[in-house]
Amino acid sequence: MEIVLASYYGRDFDNIFKLLVKKLKCKFPIKLRTLNQIEIDKINKNILQCDESVYAICVTEHNIKNNKITKAIIYIVRKLPKLFAEHLLLHELAHLIQKGGDKSPHGYRWGEAYAKVYNIYIGKDIRKK
Numbered sequence: 001m002e003i004v005l006a007s008y009y010g011r012d013f014d015n016i017f018k019l020l021v022k023k024l025k026c027k028f029p030i031k032l033r034t035l036n037q038i039e040i041d042k043i044n045k046n047i048l049q050c051d052e053s054v055y056a057i058c059v060t061e062h063n064i065k066n067n068k069i070t071k072a073i074i075y076i077v078r079k080l081p082k083l084f085a086e087h088l089l090l091h092e093l094a095h096l097i098q099k100g101g102d103k104s105p106h107g108y109r110w111g112e113a114y115a116k117v118y119n120i121y122i123g124k125d126i127r128k129k
């Protein structure tokens with residue numbers, strides 16, 4: 001599994017990302033990047049066809065045959081409070097591991113996935129490593 005670290009938010013942040021990805025047992029590589037707001041908005045508009053300004057997004061590539069994710073990049077805006085950035089990371093990871101889609105982007109399935117990510121985040125005390 002390939003992991004590219006964000007570094008911008010520091011080693012603790014990177015370690016949380018690394019540990020979450022490991023414990024979630026994702027079957028595809030996930031990269032984490034930090035960018036300025038303008039760059040994130042550009043990706044959101046060009047790739048995801050969304051005009052909204054957001055603090056974080058994940059962009060995925062899929063296998064044409066089974067529509068499964070083959071790789072993902074999580075983008076998080078720079079200059080945010082670190083704890084906020086951490087929770088955005090949990091939020092986006094939940095999108096990547098959720099089983100199937102919901103009618104709304106943050107429906108039941110996303111909620112279930114978020115709970116899983118969050119439990120790892122708080123339950124294993126990963127910051128003390």
Ligand SMILES: [Zn+2]
Pocket residue numbers: 091095105106
């Ligand atoms: Zn979301």
